[in-house]
Amino acid sequence: MVGGGITGLAASWEASGHPGVHVVLHEAEDRLGGKIRTSPVRLDGGTELLVDEGADAFLARVPDAVELCRELGLDDELTEPAIGRAMVVHRGSLRFLPTDTVLGVPLDLEVLAGTGLLSEHGTAAVAAELDRDDPPLSVDVAIGPFLSERLGPELVDTLVGPLIGGINAGDVDQLSLSAVTPQLADAAADGGSLIAALRRRRPAGNPGPVFHGLLGGTGRLVEALAEQLVARGVELRTGHRLDDLASTGDDPVVITSPAPAAAQLVRQWSPDAATELDHITHSSVTLVTFVFERDDVPGPLDASGVLVPPGEGRFATAVSWGSSKWAHWDDGRHVVLRASAGRIGDDRAAHLSDDEVVARLLDDLSDLMGVAADPVGVRVSRWPLGFAQYTVGHLERVERIEAALAADLPRVAVAGAAYRGLGIPACIRQGRNATRQLLDRMRAGG
Ligand SMILES: Cc1cc2nc3c(=O)[nH]c(=O)nc-3n(C[C@H](O)[C@H](O)[C@H](O)COP(=O)(O)OP(=O)(O)OC[C@H]3O[C@@H](n4cnc5c(N)ncnc54)[C@H](O)[C@@H]3O)c2cc1C
Known part of the structure; x- marks a missing residue:
């Protein structure tokens, strides 16, 4: 496997469940999880709050994430947002979105x-x-x-x-x-x-929750997978960027990196696939977690967060009201706000220092939400190549990539956020499907 994000981990989980398959996962970073990371935010006074740095929820409608949680024994840790309604900035003020x-x-x-x-x-x-x-x-x-x-x-x-x-x-x-x-x-x-x-x-009756989360953060999914993959004998090679597919011999390989790294890996053997991969662009996002004293944030905070349309001329693109959204982030004393900056065509945050990004976002929090006090905790998370952009014709492009690989490199598949859905459940589904298809192809002698 190439990449230890959720797609590569799910692909490894699928492969290691097949008898006689030895799995090696290569991850360039020194940690697993890719865009899923849960870590503590340090507060003034030394206490810590465990908060997601990126993804904090997964869609219930696509069942693959919940099913994987159940396979891993995480049923008891599944939770759902405490609040469903969201707001939007409209001509400078906050309005509820229709439900x-x-x-x-x-x-x-x-x-x-x-x-x-x-x-x-x-x-x-x-x-x-x-x-x-x-x-x-x-x-x-x-x-x-x-x-x-x-x-x-x-x-x-x-x-x-x-x-x-x-x-x-x-x-x-x-x-x-x-x-x-x-x-x-x-x-x-x-x-x-x-x-x-x-x-x-529209589904009849009560449709149930739209999203699920995990009590210890989405990072629990990564932790549980890593632990159980090791128990199944999978080799997890972190700090190991795979630069050359030749080193994998004749073994089947699922590449789950963002598109530019996938293009680099296959270019020598499948120039057509690489050229198509070159067309998949990504936007970069910076997410800042702010923790404030409860009394310093005005308003009832009775929504999961607020979207900021580009036309509003702000730096922030969204502010998720974390401690309203998730009961397990609400310690009764603090407010957790996760503010994002950066979208396609707006790279300002990527070119500013952490301090500058924090200052710009605090200005927006002050203007939009009336937050005037200093935060008691701040953490900056950078997500370069955070979101693949599925532009018009994307699915046909993915089909051309898959066809070129099947013809030129039949033991290699691509899967993950750059292709058929960037939400966690879609990534899990792709990782597992790609593995099954490659193993079937190998067994059929293809
Ligand atoms: C800020 C943010 C918030 C999000 N919120 C949500 C959410 O709430 N719900 C949701 O469902 N989704 C959310 N997403 C999307 C979701 O988190 C990602 O799409 C998904 O986690 C991507 O998983 P992946 O494994 O496909 O890719 P990645 O997580 O990008 O993993 C790919 C891995 O490949 C490694 N790699 C790259 N090149 C090589 C190489 N040559 N050799 C070895 N390793 C390599 C990388 O280091 C990386 O770890 C969010 C994303 C971001 C950025």
């Missing part, structure tokens, strides 16, 4: 109107979509222009753009409908009104 939406596309127009986020004209444009009779959509398109044309630009600028762009640190005018928002692409394939198609897909 009944699919990635910002509203299912209940009364709820949307109640948020006051859209003008009368904007709300009417959304309502008019219910009368549309569009043919089924069968090609990939950019999310922003497609939804603007269907539902009006106001909804996209105010709601859909901040939400989808925020999740991917990307730009909805570039991102692919089918790769980033398969639920919307699937509904658009029905033809007719998109809202009506989404309503038909």
Whole structure:
């Protein structure tokens, strides 16, 4: 395996469950987990709070992460957010996002109107979509222009753009409908009104939690995997960058690194795959964890956090209200805020020192949330190549990469955040599937 993030670890877990397979995992860094890391934030006075530096939750709808947690015996540590509602900055002030939406596309127009986020004209444009009779959509398109044309630009600028762009640190005018928002692409394939198609897909009854987390942080998943992989005899070689595929002989290899490292590894044997991999770009994100005394943060903090649309002209892209979102981060005395900066086309944070990033984010916290006091704990986490950008045609590109590898390097597969979903469950699924496919191919003598 190349890469010890969640994809490489899940791929190793799958491979090591097959009798007679010896697994070696190469990880360039001296720690496992890649973009999953849970570590203590030191507070003034010497105490510590254990808080995720990157991913803190995984989607319940894609079952692979919960299933893996169960296989690893982490059932008792599964938890869910204490609060589901989120807010958005709208013309400088904080507003609740409507609850009944699919990635910002509203299912209940009364709820949307109640948020006051859209003008009368904007709300009417959304309502008019219910009368549309569009043919089924069968090609990939950019999310922003497609939804603007269907539902009006106001909804996209105010709601859909901040939400989808925020999740991917990307730009909805570039991102692919089918790769980033398969639920919307699937509904658009029905033809007719998109809202009506989404309503038909709405699950009946109580849908259960949208997200899960782990009481000790998502890092528990990495810890448990590492421990049990070692127990199964897997060799975990940290601090070991694999630069040359030749050293792996005829063994099957799953490459789970970000796309540039994957391109470098396969270029010599599969130039076509490497050229396609070169087209997958990434955005970089800096996430700062702030801990404040409870009394220093005004407001009820009754949301999971706030999204900051690019049009608001701020440095922050989002502020997750960690101690409101997760009961296990709320010690009763402090408020945990995780503020992010950086998205595609906005690299300012990457070029500033940690102190400068912290100062810029504190300015935003002061203006947007009225936080005037100094934090009692601060931690800066940098995520270069944090989010792969699935631009229009991404899934066709991934298919071309897979086809080129199958032809040129049949013992090698790529999997992970750069390809078929960057959420933790999608990465786990890809790691496991790639392993199964390679082992099947090897057994069939391919
Ligand atoms: C700030 C942030 C917040 C996020 N929040 C969420 C969230 O709440 N929920 C969610 O589901 N997802 C979230 N994500 C996305 C998710 O965390 C990642 O997409 C996922 O963890 C990526 O896993 P991966 O194994 O595919 O890649 P990575 O984690 O990038 O792992 C790849 C590994 O490969 C190693 N590597 C690279 N080149 C080589 C080489 N040549 N040899 C050996 N090793 C190599 C790297 O060092 C790295 O450890 C978030 C991401 C970020 C950055």
